[in-house]
Amino acid sequence: MEGDAIKEDTITGEPIDTVAALVAEAGIAARRLRQVIARLTERERPPAGLDDLVREHAVPRRTVEALLRAAGPDLDGPLLRPSAVPRYRERFGYDELHRPRRAPDLTEVIAAAPAADRSLDHVSATADTAGRRAVWLDETFDLTGAHLVCVGDHDLTSLAVRRANPGLRVSVVDVDDRLLDYIAAQDPDIDCWHADLRFGLPPALAGTADLVFTDPPYTPEGVRLFLGRGAQALGDRTNGRLVMAYGFSPLTPALGLKVQRAVLELDLVTEAILPAFNRYHGAQAVGSASDLYVCRPTPDTWRALDRRLAKASINIYTHGGQSLEGRPGGALLPGALTPADVFGGGPVAVRSGAAAVDLTGDPGPWLLRALLAVNAERLTLLVPNRHPDLADAASQAALREVAGAKYTLRYRRSTPDPDHAIVEAAATGAGDAAAWLLTHAHGKLGNVVRESLIRGSGGTLTKNEARAEAARLMDRPAWLDARLLDLPRPAVLRLVRASHS
Incomplete structure (x- = not known):
């Protein structure tokens, strides 16, 4: 101090x-x-x-x-x-x-978690690491009554820390809907939020955290992005801390220097580095280990933070099409909206009635989110041919169940070439509760769901009755002021189903 x-x-x-x-x-x-x-x-x-x-x-x-x-x-x-x-x-x-502190054992929980996605630089930490993180955080900071935000959490640090200190409020933001659904099932008191951090932090999380934990992609771009979004989540700008796992090979110290410069570019001061604190199943290029960094914001952090994050790179990973060596798409749909156009701001309404969106780099969740974010009479979306929502008839039907009240969907596989597919979406024009919900994905969810329920009841529900029913349906107070876009996909589906009933 x-x-x-x-x-x-x-x-x-x-x-x-x-x-x-x-x-x-x-x-x-x-x-x-x-x-x-x-x-x-x-x-x-x-x-x-x-x-x-x-x-x-x-x-x-x-x-x-x-x-x-x-x-x-x-x-x-x-x-x-x-x-x-x-x-x-x-x-x-x-x-x-x-009180004596024992590391929680997450061996079985980690073993049953969704498989790691290497294209998103997901490499699982060991159960021992998750437990040691939880104990160290609980012994170092005043966690009871505080708010921890995990910026990405494939290692399930959120579950470990909550077991070490149930008095801690925890939120997780991640791009993997499978992971978010798994965490919520393991601990219903953890608030889970969907976001591709390259396009922003869920507004409901901004300025709410006392402590941030992240194990980001091990590139300068990835570290800058995840730490920057974590800083945006901090509410206590004086005492808040950002704890990060990061490691580099002793054979490539120049890469470690680039990453540490990225930390300094955010005007964060590194208070401590605990060497080889984290161990992994994999990541052998860095010795299956990483250090634990404790970073603290300075007054200069906030002066340029939003501007520094405004043009985050799509290519932040070490593997796959969105690695540093990957190439951006765009050639197959000239003039199409980009993911940044769709996800980087407010509602996207197309005055001409028709729009195209280039989602060739979609890691999986962009397709549904684009259908929620864009309101158009006709929408053409270019996605990878192996997109999980197009993989088989069951996957295609599942996407229709979520978005069908808003758009009628047609799938054209291997178009315009074997590596891509076209999804054609035609607005249904429906005026029912589910359609209202899906066409107001940027609105404050408590208000949107309340209005959808009133519409679905044919006007028989009063505003107060609808407001109480909306709170019951969402069962998480944090969701009332959030956007539909920021909810995990299973939660979106539950609200759609409730709107139909």
Whole structure:
């Protein structure tokens, strides 16, 4: 906390309340302050003095002095008065600070998780790594009551940390709908959000986090993007932290330097690097290991963050068509909308009635999201011929079930060449509840679902009745102010089905 303002002059009341205000001011980084206070209650091993407290807990002298001044009337020499000890121990969680911590075992949970997608640089961390991450985070930060956002989470760090500290609120944002559905099934209290981070962070997550964890693609572009979106998620710009897993081979230090420069370009300061903290099933090019970085924003982080992320590269991965060596599409549908056009802003309404979208780089989820995002009479979408939504009759029927109230779909495989396919979408023009929901994918979901229910009832539901039913259907308060576009696909399907009923 060196250099942070200590606003003692704004705090009045009992000494313990003044101390509590200083602790609260430190946010998620308050754990060491609580440890200083806990030490003041231990008469069996009193600290030798101020120097001892500073050195033992690695807290700046100015901060320790502020705590001691605030607690002054309750002090008796170097310790708290015996009559004050129970109140301070209860108020500042003495027992929680000293409880033994065991790493949660996620062996079976990780084994049953959806398979890793190498084209998205998904390489699974070991169960031991997930457990150690959870314990380290819980021992380092004040997690109870805080909000952790996992920017990508194929390693299931979210589940591990929640098992280590159930008092933590956790949100996960990822591009893989299978993974989001799996995490939500394992822990219904985790809020799961869909996003391709190259096009933005779900608005509902912006400015809400106390702590961010990410294990990004190991390229400068990938690290810059994932850390940048994590910074956008931070609500506490003074005390918030970003924890990142990243590793490079000792044979290629120049790559490590490029990535570390990308961190500096975001004006983030690296507080700590824990070497070889993370281990993986695979990633042998970097020794199946990576370091754990702890980064903290500075005032300069926010001045240019949005601008630096505005033109994020599509090619951020180390494998596949969207790797650094990959080539962008666009030649087969001249004049078509790009993914950035469709996903990078607000609603896309086509005045001429017809539009084309080039989704040749679709890793899987873009097709459905484009059908939600674009409102047109006729829509032509170019996708890979092996797209998962076109793989077989069952997959094609599943896409129709989600989007069919808005568009009638026709699939043209191996068109215009063997590597691509065309999806033709014609607006149904339906005015029912499901169609209303799907054509307002950028709206605030609580309002959109409420209106869709009123329309579906033929006007028999009142606004209050529809509002209560919408809250029941979504069962997650965070969704009420979110967009349909940001929900995992299974959640979109459940809302569509509910609109039909």
